[in-house]
Amino acid sequence: MITTEVVIMYLFSSILEIDLLECKNNELIIFLETAATKILYFIIAYIISRFSKKADKYKSVINKYSVLLFLMPVSSILVISSYAYLSFNYNINKTTNFLFTFSSLIMLISNIIIFIIHERIIDVLIKNTELELEKQKSHINEEYYLELEKQYDSSNILIHDIKKCLGNIKGLLLQNDNSKAIEYIDSIYDGYDIKQIKKYSNNKLINVIVSRYAQLCYNNNIEFSIDIRNVDFSFIKDSEITALFDNLFENAFEAANKCSNKFITIEVDYRNENYIFIKMLNSINNKPLFQNGLPITTKKDKKGHGIGIKSILKIVKKYHGNLDYNYVENENIFITTILLKST
Numbered sequence: 001m002i003t004t005e006v007v008i009m010y011l012f013s014s015i016l017e018i019d020l021l022e023c024k025n026n027e028l029i030i031f032l033e034t035a036a037t038k039i040l041y042f043i044i045a046y047i048i049s050r051f052s053k054k055a056d057k058y059k060s061v062i063n064k065y066s067v068l069l070f071l072m073p074v075s076s077i078l079v080i081s082s083y084a085y086l087s088f089n090y091n092i093n094k095t096t097n098f099l100f101t102f103s104s105l106i107m108l109i110s111n112i113i114i115f116i117i118h119e120r121i122i123d124v125l126i127k128n129t130e131l132e133l134e135k136q137k138s139h140i141n142e143e144y145y146l147e148l149e150k151q152y153d154s155s156n157i158l159i160h161d162i163k164k165c166l167g168n169i170k171g172l173l174l175q176n177d178n179s180k181a182i183e184y185i186d187s188i189y190d191g192y193d194i195k196q197i198k199k200y201s202n203n204k205l206i207n208v209i210v211s212r213y214a215q216l217c218y219n220n221n222i223e224f225s226i227d228i229r230n231v232d233f234s235f236i237k238d239s240e241i242t243a244l245f246d247n248l249f250e251n252a253f254e255a256a257n258k259c260s261n262k263f264i265t266i267e268v269d270y271r272n273e274n275y276i277f278i279k280m281l282n283s284i285n286n287k288p289l290f291q292n293g294l295p296i297t298t299k300k301d302k303k304g305h306g307i308g309i310k311s312i313l314k315i316v317k318k319y320h321g322n323l324d325y326n327y328v329e330n331e332n333i334f335i336t337t338i339l340l341k342s343t
Helices: 002-014 021-026 029-049 053-059 059-066 067-089 092-172 178-192 204-219 239-258 307-316
Strands: 223-228 263-271 273-284 289-291 294-296 322-328 333-341
Touching: 002 029, 021 178, 021 263, 029 067, 067 092, 092 178, 092 204, 092 239, 092 307, 204 223, 204 239, 239 273, 239 307, 239 333, 294 307, 307 333
Parallel strands: 223 263
Antiparallel strands: 263 273, 273 333, 289 294, 322 333
16 A cells, blocks of 8 residues: 555656645645555555465355445545545534544444455355365265166176076087177176176275275276275265265375375274274375374365365264374375274
8 A cells, every 4th residue: 555655646746747745735636646546556456366366266256245345445435535525625623523534444444344254255155165066076976986886786796697697608609609609798798787896895885985996006006905804884874985985095096196106005994893993004205294183285276175184084073083194204105094983
């Protein structure tokens, strides 16, 4: 504000070729200087806001609620301008002068409070938007895993019927009906929708989640090791299982895939009968940064990142457990340990 005032004062003095202090004696110049100063200040603030990352990323959210916000400062400027006009053209007593000053100050404070509240509302809207995106992601993942579960069931049915299928194929080959045998084999693939889903645990949803990331690790040359005992996850909702394990594997996969020595290891077992213990180890390139015991992203665009960790923490708190992150510096290993109370 001070900078814009100084710039406008010297600019008017140069353009009108008058002394800087003489401007005080001309009411019109004072009014024009004041208006020009506020306009310049507004333009600078607007340009800065256009380069704001928050404004760029959540433009559609902010613009819906921000346009009408300027009615307050515009109306305040009009009122204060009216005060200035009355002060320049009429003799104002001390009481009126005090009222003008006090009401102007109240308007200034009101504008500040309104903009602070507006910023808080925008932050809430952004967080709600992020949560909604995470909810949509979880919903999509659930649909994906339900489809994989159907494929898992189809594979189990095929395994059950494999002897009959092989007998039919053998019969066709003995009759030298090769084309019919090939057609029959194709029908098996189409009918049973065979996919590479292995049985890692007694929970089908966990099986399809693990199968998905096992395939991703295989495709990206990441050593993948898993040991899930006969752990009962029936006390956790399917959506929470998806959020927990999918976020765990996603974070580990992203970190391990950037390393030369790529590996992911996970162990799931009971602790003291009442707790489920989950331990995941994965390779990592650089030492992670921690804040309040939780890792934070090192990416430039921090918006949209770290929601997975918050989702994991929410589930851990719900089941009265514990979440802990550690980094083995000499070996570049990142360790995630989780305890969940099962009863």
